[in-house]
């Protein structure tokens with residue numbers, strides 16, 4: 001173990017002819033811009049194999065992405081101004097102080113991925129804050145259509161748990177959600193961009209009777225279907241009715257959060273929401289930029305090393321933007337007043353129900 005670590009640290013720093021670009025060749029022959037990043041390759045291999053089931057965009061990837069957010073959003077300058085501890089942002093406190101933070105109501109179900117990631121943090125020489133963001137970026141790279149996310153290394157260990165009530169709830173109003181994000185440093189457009197994450201997502205606990213119910217019809221592909229399908233008229237509850245934070249969805253087997261339904265229809269966010277429909281490059285660029293910011297929330301970036309080139313290049317998008325079979329433009333609840341909803345084809349065939357995301 002110690003030997004392995006030493007070997008991976010024994011990276012060769014090479015200065016290019018121009019003398020400007022430093023390239024490091026790590027012990028296993030892989031290269032990266034900075035020798036300090038070599039420690040990440042063994043972690044990358046380990047999590048791809050043993051956390052993400054051989055490089056899938058499945059449940060653990062979805063949960064790991066959710067965890068990047070729940071850890072990072074524990075950051076409130078407003079609380080600090082009141083003389084209270086405002087949280088350390090993307091500092092790994094959700095793992096370091098799991099006993100305090102996982103029981104917070106908004107963190108429902110997050111204990112699964114915290115439990116799954118904790119042994120990896122213990123096994124490798126990496127802080128919990130770095131690990132959470134690294135696992136999120138690596139996981140997203142398994143999803144076709146995703147951008148290659150930035151990753152910076154070097155977050156110190158968290159010293160204190162995040163305070164409660166900083167993670168938004170699906171039953172919060174748009175005003176409350178936007179205010180919470182503003183406090184943490186994010187604009188309404190950045191909130192919409194971050195919610196692209198719900199294109200590779202499912203809910204286990206909004207309706208406990210139907211675990212693994214996805215937010216769009218393609219939960220293993222990073223596409224714009226989430227932004228299309230959340231704009232369609234809600235007609236059913238995929239499981240039971242009356243769950244807190246749930247709105248009616250347009251498709252069997254698909255669940256819609258009240259917060260997503262409201263953000264898609266609110267005048268402050270509707271046009272940005274619609275702008276991602278069938279615009280993969282904007283979707284990728286905006287999500288990448290917003291995630292880069294989220295991943296260093298509360299951190300001093302001058303002390304971090306850019307290890308983005310360790311993150312694998314995601315596979316290209318599979319499929320193209322469409323209305324699900326049986327639905328079309330007439331089902332769109334137009335909310336953006338400035339521009340019409342894009343014209344899209346309807347998937348051929350009979351109306352389908354979306355299958356759940358399987359547990360691994």
Ligand code: HEM
Pocket residue numbers: 059062063065066069108109168169170171177194195197198200201202203204205206207245257259
């Ligand atoms: C308004 C803000 C947000 C609210 C209210 C919200 C709420 C939720 C809820 C209730 C779930 C379902 C949890 C469950 O029942 O298992 C969920 C899942 C998820 N969220 Fe969010 N979320 C928000 C923003 C974000 C952001 C910013 C990210 C990442 C950048 C994110 C990533 C995810 C992912 C990937 C899942 C799926 C987890 C899985 O499939 O296991 N969410 N979210």
